Amino acid sequence: MHAAGRQAAYGALAGEAAGFDPGQVALKARRDWTLIGTAAPRRDVPAKVDGSAVFGIDVRLPEMLHAAVRMCPELGGGVGTLDSKAALAMPRVHQVVALPAAAGASAGFAVIADSWWHAERAAAGAKAFATICAVCHQPTGVGNPAMGSPNLTDDIWLHGGRREDIQNAIRNGLLSQMPAHSAFLDPEQIHLVALYVYSLSHREEAAGR
Ligand code: HEC
Numbered sequence: 001m002h003a004a005g006r007q008a009a010y011g012a013l014a015g016e017a018a019g020f021d022p023g024q025v026a027l028k029a030r031r032d033w034t035l036i037g038t039a040a041p042r043r044d045v046p047a048k049v050d051g052s053a054v055f056g057i058d059v060r061l062p063e064m065l066h067a068a069v070r071m072c073p074e075l076g077g078g079v080g081t082l083d084s085k086a087a088l089a090m091p092r093v094h095q096v097v098a099l100p101a102a103a104g105a106s107a108g109f110a111v112i113a114d115s116w117w118h119a120e121r122a123a124a125g126a127k128a129f130a131t132i133c134a135v136c137h138q139p140t141g142v143g144n145p146a147m148g149s150p151n152l153t154d155d156i157w158l159h160g161g162r163r164e165d166i167q168n169a170i171r172n173g174l175l176s177q178m179p180a181h182s183a184f185l186d187p188e189q190i191h192l193v194a195l196y197v198y199s200l201s202h203r204e205e206a207a208g209r
Contacts (some may be wrong), residue, residue: 065094068119070127071108078107081139082130086153087111089199090122125196128189132181133197141200148177153200161201166194 001007047053072078084096092114101107111126113119130139136149143151150158159169170190173180181190 065112065114066116066119067097067110067112068116068123069099069108069110070123071099072106075106076101076104079109080130081134082109082126083140084109084126086129086141086196086200087122087126089202090118090125090195092118093122096122096126121192121195124189125192125199128185128193129196132185133193136178141197152197155201161198163194163198166197167191170194170197 044053078101079098082096082098087093087096090113093111094114095112097110097112099108099110109123109126111119111123113122129137129141133141136147137143137152138149141152143149150156155161157165159165159174167190169178170185170193171180171182185193
């Protein structure tokens with residue numbers, strides 16, 4: 001903001017500023033320092049120590065919803081296919097929002113739910129399914145007859161459709177064709193993917209609606 005009331009945002013000045021040559025800058029002599037080396041009071045410390053500080057994450061507003069976000073880990077990368085139906089069917093989830101790539105960053109998605117915990121569970125399940133299971137079962141979970149991978153969205157279960165059965169299938173694999181995943185998914189991840197797969201065919205019941 002200029003004294004005359006004119007103003008400009010940082011972004012508007014950045015291009016020109018980058019080409020600015022500061023020339024020879026004379027450093028201040030040590031004896032002329034006024035702030036460097038002095039102990040500045042940290043006014044935020046008492047509140048942080050006694051727990052009274054309110055952080056952004058602590059703010060609760062009436063009917064507030066919470067989001068859990070997953071971004072493509074590759075710079076400029078995107079989301080191949082995301083089927084939001086199962087995530088939407090997970091408990092207390094309201095919406096799944098695609099986040100387009102902006103300013104050279106990656107694309108991703110956000111799951112919005114009643115609490116961060118519910119949003120996070122659905123986001124973790126959706127991501128694990130999309131990255132690990134979708135190659136054989138398709139992004140939507142409908143399966144691929146050519147590979148012998150069954151449809152996970154209907155109510156036909158060859159190996160049992162209870163949550164425990166699904167967890168077992170993921171953990172230990174099935175016969176020789178469905179690989180065991182216990183070596184690279186921990187029990188919590190197996191639980192979440194199983195919950196996600198369960199939601200694929202139990203949409204109304206899982207959502208508690
Ligand atoms: C390499 C391919 C492949 C991958 C990866 C894969 N599956 Fe499978 N899956 C199969 C095949 C093939 C079957 C059928 C096996 C059978 O009937 O013996 C199967 C069966 C299943 C079943 C049993 C379905 C039923 O009708 O009882 C479940 C549940 C399942 N997969 C879930 C998953 C989940 C969750 C993941 C990701 C963690 C996953 N699968 C990853 C190939 C795969």
